[in-house]
Structures are given as C-alpha cells and as structure tokens.
Amino acid sequence: MTTVTNKNNKRLEVLKTYKIYIDGQxxxxxxxxxxxxxxxxxxxxxxxxxxxxxxxxxxxxxxxxAFGSWSTRAAFNRAQILYRIAExxxxxxxxxxxxxxxxxxxxxxxxxxxxxxxxxxxxxxGWCDKFQQLxxxxxxxxxxxxxxxxPEPMGVIAAIAPQNNSLLGLVSVIAPIIAGGNSCIVLAxxxxxxxxxxxxxxxxxxxxxxxxxxxxxxxxxxxxxYFSDHMDVNATVYCExxxxxxxxxxxxxxxxxxxxxxxxxxxxxxxxxxxPYFIMDLQEIKTTWHPIENIGGAKAxx
Numbered sequence: 001m002t003t004v005t006n007k008n009n010k011r012l013e014v015l016k017t018y019k020i021y022i023d024g025q026x027x028x029x030x031x032x033x034x035x036x037x038x039x040x041x042x043x044x045x046x047x048x049x050x051x052x053x054x055x056x057x058x059x060x061x062x063x064x065x066a067f068g069s070w071s072t073r074a075a076f077n078r079a080q081i082l083y084r085i086a087e088x089x090x091x092x093x094x095x096x097x098x099x100x101x102x103x104x105x106x107x108x109x110x111x112x113x114x115x116x117x118x119x120x121x122x123x124x125x126g127w128c129d130k131f132q133q134l135x136x137x138x139x140x141x142x143x144x145x146x147x148x149x150x151p152e153p154m155g156v157i158a159a160i161a162p163q164n165n166s167l168l169g170l171v172s173v174i175a176p177i178i179a180g181g182n183s184c185i186v187l188a189x190x191x192x193x194x195x196x197x198x199x200x201x202x203x204x205x206x207x208x209x210x211x212x213x214x215x216x217x218x219x220x221x222x223x224x225x226y227f228s229d230h231m232d233v234n235a236t237v238y239c240e241x242x243x244x245x246x247x248x249x250x251x252x253x254x255x256x257x258x259x260x261x262x263x264x265x266x267x268x269x270x271x272x273x274x275x276p277y278f279i280m281d282l283q284e285i286k287t288t289w290h291p292i293e294n295i296g297g298a299k300a301x302x
Contacts, residue, residue, distance in 0.1 A: 017047040018193060020055060020217055021200035023062035024210020029218075030054045037193055040104045048193050051218030056158075056185065056226045059214035063156045063183040064232055066211030071153045071181040075129035081207045082125035082179060086118050088202045093118075096167060099194040103166050116269065117171040123274050124175040131180070131276045139287070146290040151283035153181030154259065155234035158227040160220055162239040165268065166192035170199060172268045173237060174213055176278035182234075185214045187227065193217045220245075228252040228260075235259040235282055239266070 017034075019026040033050035049055075070078075089096070093114050100110035132151055139147040157177050162169030166189055177184045188196030200215045216223070224245055228236045229252040236253055238246060241264040253260050261281050266273055 015044060015046050018049065018197040018217065020049045020051055021197065021204065021213075021215040022055065022059045022211075023066075023214065024204060026200070026204070030058075037191070039102060043102075045102055046194060048197075048217050051187070051216040051223060053223070053226050055216055055218075056223060056230070059185040059216060060156060060158075060230055060232050062211035062214055063185055066209055067153075067155055067183040070178070070183055070209060070212050073181070075132070075181075078179060078181065079125045079128035082121050082128065082175065085202060085206045085208065086121035086125065088206055089114070089118050089121065089199075092198075092202060095198060096195055099198060100166060103192045103194060105166075113166075113168050113269075117168055120168075120171055120274055121175055124179040124279070127276050127279060128179050131279050134276065135280055135283075141289075144292045146292060147287065148290070149285050149287045151180075151280060152286045154282045154284050155182060156232060157182050157184040157235045157237060157282055158230065158233045159184055159237035160187045160224060160227060160239060161189060161196070162263075162268065163189045163191065163220060165189060167195035167199065168268050168273075169239060170196050170215075172266075172273050172278075173239065173263070177237075177282055178208075178212055180279040180283055182282055183212045183214075185216065185227070185233075187216050187218065187220065187223055190217070190219055224249065225252060228258070229255055231256050233258060235261065237261045237263060237282075239263045241265075 019028055029049040029051050031050065031052040034047050035050050037045045037048050039045060096114045097110040100113060101107060105113065136150040139149055141147045159173050159177065161173050170186065170188060174184060174186055196215055196217065203213055225248065228249040235258050236249055238249055246262055250260050
C-alpha cells in the first residue's frame with residue numbers, strides 16, 4: 001500500500017466532499033458543480049456543493065411533505081428531539097471545534113461557539129411546550145361565546161443563515177423555526193460551510209424526521225431570488241445587511257405575501273440571539289369562536 005504525497009514527501013490529506021442535505025439524504029447537487037472552501041491561509045479545506053435552483057425546489061418539496069406531521073407532533077416530543085440534537089452535538093464537540101479552527105477561529109472562540117450552540121438548542125427545547133401558553137389568549141367578546149387566539153406554525157421557511165458565521169448563526173436560525181413546528185430550507189455560509197454540513201450529519205442521526213430541516217451550500221447571490229419568490233414558501237429569513245438584497249427579497253416575497261424577517265442586526269453571541277419571540281416571528285395566530293352552551297334552559301351569557 002502506498003501513501004499519496006507531494007514533492008516534499010508530505011502526506012496529502014484527502015479532502016472531504018461536503019454534500020447538501022435534502023429530505024434526510026446527503027446528495028450531490030443536481031448541477032454537478034462544486035467549489036473548494038479555503039481559509040485565510042489559502043489552505044484547501046473541502047469540496048463543497050454549489051447548490052442550484054433545482055436543489056432548492058427539491059428541498060421545498062421535502063419541507064412541505066414533512067411539515068404536516070412535524071407541525072402536529074406533541075410539543076413535548078419536539079422538545080425531546082431538540083434536546084437530543086444538543087446531546088449529539090455535545091458528543092461531537094471535538095469535531096466541530098476542529099472545523100471551526102480550520103476556518104480561522106481560535107481554540108477559545110471555537111469552544112465558546114460550540115458551547116453556545118448546545119446551550120441554544122437546549123434553550124429552545126425548553127420553549128417548545130411553553131410558548132403557546134405564553135402567547136395564547138382568551139379574548140373578551142360581547143356575545144355568548146368563548147374566543148381563543150393561539151399561535152400555529154406558518155409552514156415552510158426559507159432562511160439564509162449569517163454568512164460570517166459557520167455554526168452559531170445556523171443553529172440560532174434553525175432552532176426557533178423547528179421549535180415552533182415549521183420546516184425549513186437553510187442556505188449555509190458560503191465561505192465557512194464545514195460546520196453546516198457536519199451539523200446536518202447530527203440532524204440525520206438524531207430523531208428529527210427527514211425533510212424538516214434541509215441544508216444547502218452555495219452562493220447567496222445565485223440562490224437568494226429563488227428563496228424569496230418560490231410560491232410554496234411561507235416566509236423568508238435573511239441575516240445579512242445588504243440593502244439591495246433586502247429590497248429584492250421584499251419585492252419578490254410580495255408575490256404570495258410571504259412574511260419577511262430581517263435579522264441583520266442580531267448579535268448571535270449574546271442574550272439577544274435567543275428569544276421566544278424568534279419562534280413567534282414564524283407563527284400565525286388562529287382565533288376560534290365557541291358558543292357557550294345553554295345548560296338547564298338558562299340564558300347563555302356572562
């Protein structure tokens with residue numbers, strides 16, 4: 001057996017091919033295109049799929065198919081699954097730290113980021129079966145009815161994760177989406193994609209059903225218009241400060257009245273990076289009227 005070496009007789013590392021994650025499967029982009037991720041030292045880190053419009057459309061179909069069963073699961077079960085994802089991330093902490101260091105983080109920064117991700121998943125797992133109680137209401141009405149308003153998941157969410165962050169921004173965007181019962185398609189950082197696909201491996205081996213989270217890699221400039229104008233997407237999340245892109249997303253989202261969430265001012269590393277209001281951003285409010293029964297012939301009323 002021989003070892004592949006360069007001219008200095010140094011062993012050449014076999015670069016991992018990072019595939020995209022659609023419907024619980026790791027697949028190559030249908031376009032066949034890829035790019036090589038590098039760091040500030042110009043070291044080649046991995047071969048990364050360059051996602052296409054077809055990949056995004058496939059991910060939307062997967063997310064829509066998964067939405068029905070995921071949104072109707074018991075809230076405590078969604079909490080268990082998010083907690084399980086945190087457990088598995090804890091078990092693979094060393095791998096994530098290594099990937100973050102390869103992408104120019106210091107060891108201290110990498111350890112802090114991974115710990116924050118684990119804590120954030122646990123934070124949202126705790127909110128799964130509580131946010132509805134907090135944000136629901138019994139409304140006063142001037143008729144013999146009970147009137148309830150409760151949050152319900154919106155549907156399929158297309159999110160473009162922070163591009164200057166490999167893992168924490170991705171987790172911070174995904175966690176409130178799925179905690180609230182939605183499914184999603186997320187575009188990972190193009191310059192720091194390693195942790196995103198490794199996180200998909202964590203999702204795939206957890207109890208999360210296929211299709212609930214779909215992770216693509218590629219260029220924002222190429223894919224952002226598809227994220228905002230697809231007619232079967234219910235909301236678009238954008239985490240960058242590019243004003244022209246924000247304007248384009250708002251205009252295209254108006255085609256089917258998508259909700260647009262702009263998170264470019266959020267500091268994911270501090271307390272403002274987590275809140276039950278991130279869950280509520282992607283909920284619809286359902287109001288139900290129920291008549292008050294007439295018992296024993298008494299007049300209904302208050």
